[in-house]
Amino acid sequence: MSQPVLELKNAAIYQRESLILSEVDVTVEKGEFVYLIGKTGTGKSSFMKTLYGDLPLTEGEGQIVDYNLRTLKEKDIPYLRRKLGVVFQDFKLLTDRNVKENLLFVLKATGWKDKKAIDHKIDEVLDKVGMKTKGFKFPYQLSGGEQQRVAIARALLNDPELILADEPTGNLDPQTSVEVMEVLQEISRNGNTILMATHDYALLLKYPSKTLKCDGQRVFEVVQKTV
Numbered sequence: 070m071s072q073p074v075l076e077l078k079n080a081a082i083y084q085r086e087s088l089i090l091s092e093v094d095v096t097v098e099k100g101e102f103v104y105l106i107g108k109t110g111t112g113k114s115s116f117m118k119t120l121y122g123d124l125p126l127t128e129g130e131g132q133i134v135d136y137n138l139r140t141l142k143e144k145d146i147p148y149l150r151r152k153l154g155v156v157f158q159d160f161k162l163l164t165d166r167n168v169k170e171n172l173l174f175v176l177k178a179t180g181w182k183d184k185k186a187i188d189h190k191i192d193e194v195l196d197k198v199g200m201k202t203k204g205f206k207f208p209y210q211l212s213g214g215e216q217q218r219v220a221i222a223r224a225l226l227n228d229p230e231l232i233l234a235d236e237p238t239g240n241l242d243p244q245t246s247v248e249v250m251e252v253l254q255e256i257s258r259n260g261n262t263i264l265m266a267t268h269d270y271a272l273l274l275k276y277p278s279k280t281l282k283c284d285g286q287r288v289f290e291v292v293q294k295t296v
């Protein structure tokens with residue numbers, strides 16, 4: 070039996086008292102690349118936030134990388150996030166330090182101590198996103214696409230069981246979006262599981278994959294038409 074990394078059953082997603090999504094049944098298996106699409110305001114980010122513990126799950130069942138979202142405690146959240154790699158539209162790099170120091174910051178915060186292992190890990194993740202030679206650059210010295218690749222490298226630091234990317238190409242031009250998507254595809258081919266919210270239909274057509282859609286307060290799987 071395969072073990073899903075994410076499983077929601079009859080879940081409801083709320084922003085405070087407003088119901089955003091209901092009767093959500095979603096399963097993501099290890100190794101899958103899954104899109105989450107839907108018009109603006111349909112609940113993609115709310116869905117993602119519930120998965121990384123930023124919004125509580127108060128109805129239905131939710132299991133993510135061995136955590137039960139219904140019983141998740143405040144103190145569990147940092148540990149849950151270590152098993153997830155979260156990537157945002159606006160990169161969220163620390164602007165006052167260079168690329169390597171951004172990655173070092175996360176490793177230190179998550180308990181890494183061995184200097185050799187740290188250096189090796191930083192090189193490894195930068196290599197995976199094609200940024201090995203840019204470790205000494207500050208975020209402001211990088212293009213948007215490069216900053217996003219660093220953010221993806223950061224998400225990979227603790228070998229996440231699931232990568233959650235909320236509109237990772239939302240701030241990028243079409244060409245750069247494709248470059249960042251190539252990185253995500255490569256990471257996916259290497260066995261990582263990825264759930265990516267997007268409303269970039271060009272990417273969906275270019276890189277078809279399992280697709281979930283938020284619409285009318287529901288999430289359902291859509292079958293992609295091939296062109």
Ligand SMILES: Nc1ncnc2c1ncn2[C@@H]1O[C@H](COP(=O)(O)OP(=O)(O)OP(=O)(O)O)[C@@H](O)[C@H]1O
Nearest residue numbers: 084085089107108109110111112113114115116268
């Ligand atoms: N912090 C918040 N407090 C209250 N309501 C919110 C909050 N954030 C979002 N909402 C509401 O929840 C609904 C879903 O928003 P959400 O951000 O999840 O949509 P989205 O699909 O990610 O949209 P977009 O494509 O613009 O990113 C919207 O009606 C929005 O107004």
Ligand SMILES: [Mg+2]
Nearest residue numbers: 113114115236
């Ligand atoms: Mg959003």
